[in-house]
Amino acid sequence: MKALVIGCGKFGVRVSEYLARKNHDVIVIDNSPETFLALSEEFTGRTICGVGYDKDVLEQAGIASADVVIGCTSSDSLNAVVANIAKNVFHVPTVIARMYDPIRARMFESMGIYTVSITRLGLDNVMEYLEGNRSWRVIRKLGNDVQLVKVRIPASLEGKKYSEFDVAGKISLIAVERHGRSFVPERDMCCEYNDILYLSVCSDCMERARDMLQL
Structure with a gap:
């Protein structure tokens, strides 16, 4: 599976390293190169420094062939923009966005974008969805x-x-x-x-x- 992770904060690092350990093709995007230092030496994915909603950056990361895009930034607005681009512009099969605002989360779920939050044990919820519930x-x-x-x-x-x-x-x-x-x-x-x-x-x-x- 090819996964694009947008945001390399604590949550993005956990998601990226988990997927890499499962031998998935992982590309992490963040506009601050210092954040990549948080990735362990064992991380086998790639990193790209750039704005996560920039179409040129997303195309450089290979979004056209991505199986999943996961918005992991601390900003609901940024994750919403990335999710919308991935879903409606590049037609990525699976789109996940971290959301703090429950109202916005419900709106995006009605559009077919899966949302996770810290109140739903983010990483476990992402993995459960990707590995067990993609078909139903x-x-x-x-x-x-x-x-x-x-x-x-x-x-x-x-x-x-x-x-x-x-x-x-x-x-x-x-x-x-x-x-x-x-x-x-x-x-x-x-x-x-x-x-x-x-x-x-x-x-x-x-x-x-x-x-x-x-x-």
Whole structure:
């Protein structure tokens, strides 16, 4: 996995070194070269000195081929700008932003950007999301009975019709995201590998939905 980490403060260092130890390709961006001194001698990733939201800097870091971008700075505003660029300009598959403001965090999560905060044990939360929940994630609970779920289509389901995911009164496909574009699918359209589906699922039907999606 190729990961861009924006910000080399304490949180950025922890995230970067963890990913590097897991043999991922890690590039750290910070506008202060002194911050890179906090990285251990064992760190195998690369560092780039520059402004984290500068498109030229991001392109130099290879954002076009990145699997994940993680905004780790201490500024909600900066992390928000980086997340927006990564998600909507470069269409990075997974975007994570550290957020202190819970209102802004909820807004970004509704846009498909995962957020973490110190109140949610930041590093553990990032790792849990990257390693265990990339293909299936509950992004909102609508009361106690319905949940809004974000799902990434595995290769084994490519070619399956979207209509096959609908279960009357239980599971309903709301929208599809493909190559950075969102749309409401027609019933005879078929899945493509790495499509992102947004489904409403009744709470008592979650296991059935996971089985249908082979997750």
